[in-house]
Amino acid sequence: MKETDQIDMSRLTVKCGTKSSYDIIYKQSFEALPAEVSLLYPDKVRICVITDSNVDPLYSQEVTDKLESISSSVMKYVIPAGEEHKNLDEINKIYRFLIENKFDRKTLLVALGGGVVGDMTGYVAATFLRGVDFVQIPTTLLAQVDSSIGGKTGVDFEGFKNMIGAFKMPVLVYVNLSTLNSLPGRQFVSGFAEVMKSALLKDENFYVWLIDHSYEIRDMDLDTLSEMVYRCDDIKRMIVEKDPYEKKDRALLNLGHTLGHAIEKYYDFKFLHGECVALGCVAAAFISWKKEFLSKEEFYEIRDMFVLFGLPISMDLADTARIVELTKNDKKMASGHVKFILLKKIGKAFINEEVTDEEMSAALDELNFAEGD
Numbered sequence: 001m002k003e004t005d006q007i008d009m010s011r012l013t014v015k016c017g018t019k020s021s022y023d024i025i026y027k028q029s030f031e032a033l034p035a036e037v038s039l040l041y042p043d044k045v046r047i048c049v050i051t052d053s054n055v056d057p058l059y060s061q062e063v064t065d066k067l068e069s070i071s072s073s074v075m076k077y078v079i080p081a082g083e084e085h086k087n088l089d090e091i092n093k094i095y096r097f098l099i100e101n102k103f104d105r106k107t108l109l110v111a112l113g114g115g116v117v118g119d120m121t122g123y124v125a126a127t128f129l130r131g132v133d134f135v136q137i138p139t140t141l142l143a144q145v146d147s148s149i150g151g152k153t154g155v156d157f158e159g160f161k162n163m164i165g166a167f168k169m170p171v172l173v174y175v176n177l178s179t180l181n182s183l184p185g186r187q188f189v190s191g192f193a194e195v196m197k198s199a200l201l202k203d204e205n206f207y208v209w210l211i212d213h214s215y216e217i218r219d220m221d222l223d224t225l226s227e228m229v230y231r232c233d234d235i236k237r238m239i240v241e242k243d244p245y246e247k248k249d250r251a252l253l254n255l256g257h258t259l260g261h262a263i264e265k266y267y268d269f270k271f272l273h274g275e276c277v278a279l280g281c282v283a284a285a286f287i288s289w290k291k292e293f294l295s296k297e298e299f300y301e302i303r304d305m306f307v308l309f310g311l312p313i314s315m316d317l318a319d320t321a322r323i324v325e326l327t328k329n330d331k332k333m334a335s336g337h338v339k340f341i342l343l344k345k346i347g348k349a350f351i352n353e354e355v356t357d358e359e360m361s362a363a364l365d366e367l368n369f370a371e372g373d
């Protein structure tokens with residue numbers, strides 16, 4: 001019998017300290033959304049759905065129609081799609097919309113979209129009238145397995161990713177797996193990098209499960225995807241419950257992100273976040289091998305896993321010194337040292353503050369030459 005056979009994978013509860021919690025609901029449609037929201041707000045609440053110009057034509061109508069049955073009024077605000085709009089100017093426009101339409105402290109915001117929409121809506125929820133409630137409806141794989149959970153919200157600032165923000169927990173995360181069907185293939189694969197990251201850092205059994213289910217995952221079998229997203233979220237749940245404000249172990253979730261973010265910035269966000277995280281994970285595994293935490297075989301095994309799921313393991317990184325320099329601007333710095341996440345083995349990550357610039361350069365060189373192996 002599989003260890004997961006007995007587990008109800010339709011709902012996960014994330015505890016926030018001893019007093020509060022929120023549920024993540026796993027469905028294959030929006031049917032149950034009104035019932036889930038009205039459980040939290042039996043008296044009709046005013047709702048503003050915040051979405052982006054990509055998601056708006058796909059799901060806004062259905063979601064607002066469903067919410068109208070349990071709300072006193074539902075309005076919609078559409079952000080222009082893309083990371084380049086994840087900034088304070090766009091946040092100001094949302095504040096203005098809410099003020100002009102007389103939303104008050106009892107307002108419920110609903111983030112309908114991917115990571116950018118979730119992070120921005122959450123930031124508005126954290127700050128508008130000193131805080132209003134918000135629901136996450138993540139429609140991308142990346143948002144379903146990572147950004148919609150754990151309450152990190154915010155915007156980019158002058159080229160620095162997520163530099164301005166706040167911790168603000170959602171009151172509900174509603175995952176409709178079928179939204180993954182509308183996701184462009186490259187976006188799905190990019191989100192998968194965060195799935196790999198979660199398995200690598202915490203759960204070897206899940207890593208093996210991913211290999212065993214690679215066909216079903218690539219065929220977008222919704223039951224398999226549902227289990228995959230649930231298992232990923234459960235890993236994140238364990239980590240954020242223990243360390244909600246990233247004082248310690250939550251930093252493990254940044255596996256692949258130190259060099260990943262630097263590569264993302266070096267290419268001026270031309271490549272998708274997950275593609276850069278995949279490269280960052282391969283680089284972290286390489287450094288782990290060179291520091292003799294991982295064996296050579298484990299390094300190549302990890303690298304090949306990214307290939308199996310269509311993620312990049314090499315890139316023409318012309319100016320590696322510049323990329324190393326860019327890691328110094330990362331939020332993950334600890335008093336002048338880069339807080340690097342390395343692997344002891346598959347399923348066991350740890351924080352290491354002794355990764356040198358030379359070790360990072362060597363890992364970037366490995367990415368430059370990976371195709372030649």
Ligand code: GLY
Pocket residue numbers: 146147149150152250253254
């Ligand atoms: N995405 C990493 C975290 O939520 O901590």
